[in-house]
Amino acid sequence: MGFSPKPTDALKLNLELYRKLYLARQAEESIRAHYAENEMKTPMHMSMGEEAIAVGVVSVLGPDDQIFATYRSHAIYLARTEDSDDFFAEMYGKETARLKGKGGSMHMCDPERGFMGTSAIVASAIPVAVGAAFASRKQGNDTITVAFFGDGACDEGVFWESLNLACLMKLPVLFVCEDNGLAVHTPQSLRQGYRSIAAIVSKFNCQVLEETSTDAEVIYDLTRKAINLIKANRQPVFMHLQYYRYLEHVGVNEDFDAGYRSRKEFEEWRQVDPVNLQRKKLLGNGTSETEIAKIETKIDRQIENSLKKAKDAPFANDAELCRGVFS
Ligand SMILES: Cc1ncc(C[n+]2csc(CCOP(=O)(O)OP(=O)(O)O)c2C)c(N)n1
Numbered sequence: 001m002g003f004s005p006k007p008t009d010a011l012k013l014n015l016e017l018y019r020k021l022y023l024a025r026q027a028e029e030s031i032r033a034h035y036a037e038n039e040m041k042t043p044m045h046m047s048m049g050e051e052a053i054a055v056g057v058v059s060v061l062g063p064d065d066q067i068f069a070t071y072r073s074h075a076i077y078l079a080r081t082e083d084s085d086d087f088f089a090e091m092y093g094k095e096t097a098r099l100k101g102k103g104g105s106m107h108m109c110d111p112e113r114g115f116m117g118t119s120a121i122v123a124s125a126i127p128v129a130v131g132a133a134f135a136s137r138k139q140g141n142d143t144i145t146v147a148f149f150g151d152g153a154c155d156e157g158v159f160w161e162s163l164n165l166a167c168l169m170k171l172p173v174l175f176v177c178e179d180n181g182l183a184v185h186t187p188q189s190l191r192q193g194y195r196s197i198a199a200i201v202s203k204f205n206c207q208v209l210e211e212t213s214t215d216a217e218v219i220y221d222l223t224r225k226a227i228n229l230i231k232a233n234r235q236p237v238f239m240h241l242q243y244y245r246y247l248e249h250v251g252v253n254e255d256f257d258a259g260y261r262s263r264k265e266f267e268e269w270r271q272v273d274p275v276n277l278q279r280k281k282l283l284g285n286g287t288s289e290t291e292i293a294k295i296e297t298k299i300d301r302q303i304e305n306s307l308k309k310a311k312d313a314p315f316a317n318d319a320e321l322c323r324g325v326f327s
């Protein structure tokens, strides 16, 4: 299977993108509202601000394409599955989740739906993604493998080794660098002895596409272009996409008083917030406020319902806790 073609109906696509953006944002708003109750024990690395990348890239993929990502993957997971029941069950650590509460926020995984895995070790999913792409090539199928990672992953040797191998072996990998300029609190200028990741990667045998837009449709179109290039040239593509992390590195709060970045910067990015931007676009395309509100109410209810089910669900028993884990 390849990727799904762009729906001819632009409005239909824009509604789909909005539905996923709103779901990702509201699911995290709901986490923020309930986290202090201390029933969700997993550490939270929130996606807020990044949703256009998650939704734009994932919406292009076909059912057999594979996604590997990081501990900051709520939006990617929800864009892929739209399964808030499973999402909240896992956040609450309950038996009803696919991973039975053993993964938590940082290790979400659903291979049957092409969400192959996420990891808390920076850059560690990238070589696994390259291996999966090698397997696809050996099997002779048309699958695309996507590796999402942050700009901090480019500080790891394994990123460069994986990129080198994928370029050398001409593997069908879409590298997606989600660049928020930070590794925890450290800016790129204090970590990287070069000015531009994209400029360095463009010296490899792969195409590099760059974008700063927070418009999910722009990311969607760029991803289609990337996948066409992978298929036409039989080479990986590296997408360098910028966004602003709204909340603290780990946790559900803002941190503009921590001294490493300013609220002013945040306010500037808020002007182009991916969810608001898409909502405005829909209104501009002739979608009524009532129609949009209907979509939002439906998702709000879905989230409320998932959250309640997760809270009410049991924990896995002791025998289950030791199954499928290394110790
Ligand atoms: C191999 C490794 N080194 C260090 C850490 C500690 N650590 C956790 S997140 C992080 C920053 C990663 O930044 P980036 O890849 O840009 O992702 P972001 O958090 O910005 O999404 C670091 C250094 C880790 N988890 N794994």
Ligand SMILES: [Mg+2]
Binding pocket: 150, 151, 152, 178, 179, 180, 181, 182, 183, 184
């Ligand atoms: Mg980063």
